[in-house]
Amino acid sequence: MEHFSGMPNYRNIYFILCSLQMMTKTMLDFAKSMAKELEDQASQNDNGETKVDINKFFSELTVDNISYAIFGSSYKLGNEVFQAQTELLGITMETFLDVPIPGFKYLPTERNQRKWMLERKLKSLLTQIIQPRLATSEYGNDLLGVMLDSCIETKKGGKQEDLSLSLEEIIHECKLFFFAGHENTSLLLTWSVYLLSIYPEWQDRLRKEVCKEFGRESPNPNALNKLKEMTMVLFETLRLYSPALFMQRKTVTNMTVGSIKLPKGMAIVIPIPIMHRDKEVWGDDADEFKPLRFKDGITRAAKVPHGLLAFSMGPRSCIGQNFSMLEAKSTLALMLQKFSFTLSPDYVHAPVDMFTLKPKFGLHVLVRPLDKCN
Numbered sequence: 012m013e014h015f016s017g018m019p020n021y022r023n024i025y026f027i028l029c030s031l032q033m034m035t036k037t038m039l040d041f042a043k044s045m046a047k048e049l050e051d052q053a054s055q056n057d058n059g060e061t062k063v064d065i066n067k068f069f070s071e072l073t074v075d076n077i078s079y080a081i082f083g084s085s086y087k088l089g090n091e092v093f094q095a096q097t098e099l100l101g102i103t104m105e106t107f108l109d110v111p112i113p114g115f116k117y118l119p120t121e122r123n124q125r126k127w128m129l130e131r132k133l134k135s136l137l138t139q140i141i142q143p144r145l146a147t148s149e150y151g152n153d154l155l156g157v158m159l160d161s162c163i164e165t166k167k168g169g170k171q172e173d174l175s176l177s178l179e180e181i182i183h184e185c186k187l188f189f190f191a192g193h194e195n196t197s198l199l200l201t202w203s204v205y206l207l208s209i210y211p212e213w214q215d216r217l218r219k220e221v222c223k224e225f226g227r228e229s230p231n232p233n234a235l236n237k238l239k240e241m242t243m244v245l246f247e248t249l250r251l252y253s254p255a256l257f258m259q260r261k262t263v264t265n266m267t268v269g270s271i272k273l274p275k276g277m278a279i280v281i282p283i284p285i286m287h288r289d290k291e292v293w294g295d296d297a298d299e300f301k302p303l304r305f306k307d308g309i310t311r312a313a314k315v316p317h318g319l320l321a322f323s324m325g326p327r328s329c330i331g332q333n334f335s336m337l338e339a340k341s342t343l344a345l346m347l348q349k350f351s352f353t354l355s356p357d358y359v360h361a362p363v364d365m366f367t368l369k370p371k372f373g374l375h376v377l378v379r380p381l382d383k384c385n
């Protein structure tokens with residue numbers, strides 16, 4: 012298959028070498044603010060609970076987390092960057108199936124003008140974040156800092172105007188990290204809460220595990236990896252409700268996969284949800300929620316070691332997987348300590364393909380604060 016070279020080095024540097032533990036502390040702080048909001052809402056109702064679309068809460072939480080990872084203390088400005096990007100993506104999606112008319116994109120239509128305005132806003136926001144760092148040479152220890160550091164280093168002795176191209180590259184990288192990093196984790200959390208709501212015995216089991224480890228104390232970032240059953244539930248959620256729906260590859264040589272002959276240059280789509288429910292790989296219970304299949308780790312859960320494809324595999328696999336697992340664990344641990352949750356009676360189960368696997372009408376749950384960890 013196609014070998015991907017040219018992946019910028021800092022991507023790995025940041026997510027492998029940088030202290031994920033430090034980030035977990037910030038993740039827990041954001042999760043605590045979310046929990047506080049849920050508690051406040053519940054306290055205003057006579058029945059002591061609140062009905063929320065938890066998908067929206069997780070979406071805001073994961074935006075804050077990824078924005079902090081990229082922009083550090085400028086994360087609020089970073090959030091504005093992402094809002095502009097999301098709106099731009101919406102415009103692109105609206106026109107996705109339009110027949111391309113040459114030159115149309117240069118006409119000052121209402122949509123094009125909105126697009127140009129957003130592009131200008133995006134650039135100006137990023138410039139506001141980047142310029143002060145360039146001026147002081149204090150690039151920061153967030154992802155943006157690592158990117159600036161590496162772009163300056165490669166241009167040692169180069170002219171200042173060379174940086175304009177790097178700004179484009181930086182914008183591109185910020186976009187990639189934002190889109191790759193926030194929605195998938197938000198969906199992992201959403202589908203986990205869905206499954207824990209319809210399998211309350213697993214919700215109780217995980218709550219006991221969390222309470223055994225942390226009691227009423229705030230989850231300790233260094234001990235999150237001890238939550239074995241939670242890890243199994245997250246993997247099983249990724250198997251049944253993988254946020255990423257497909258991967259694309261291209262063969263670089265004639266090859267044979269099983270009994271299928273693939274010529275050089277063939278484009279291949281790998282449909283993750285279908286592979287994740289393949290009974291030949293996962294067994295006859297492939298459609299069932301059985302987290303214990305992961306009790307001996309990912310590689311032993313299926314009949315083949317690489318059955319779980321949610322984070323892909325190989326040189327182009329997800330570099331944010333540890334980040335997202337820690338984010339999901341810290342948030343779920345806090346949620347389980349503080350609340351019980353059930354599906355709202357008006358919830359309609361409608362997972363839908365919108366590039367990622369989303370709950371079409373959101374995930375409405377009844378959230379009830381708990382007095383204490385039993």
Ligand code: HEM
Pocket residue numbers: 022077187188191192193195196199253254255258259320321322323324327328329330331332334335
């Ligand atoms: C549940 C959460 C996540 C899932 C399911 C997920 C899934 C994936 C998958 C399937 C790929 C590979 C695509 C391919 O092979 O073609 C990928 C790549 C990637 N992911 Fe994730 N991801 C998640 C979270 C994150 C997070 C939190 C970040 C960043 C902090 C991130 C950053 C990336 C990047 C930078 C790539 C590489 C894109 C490239 O190759 O250029 N992901 N992810």
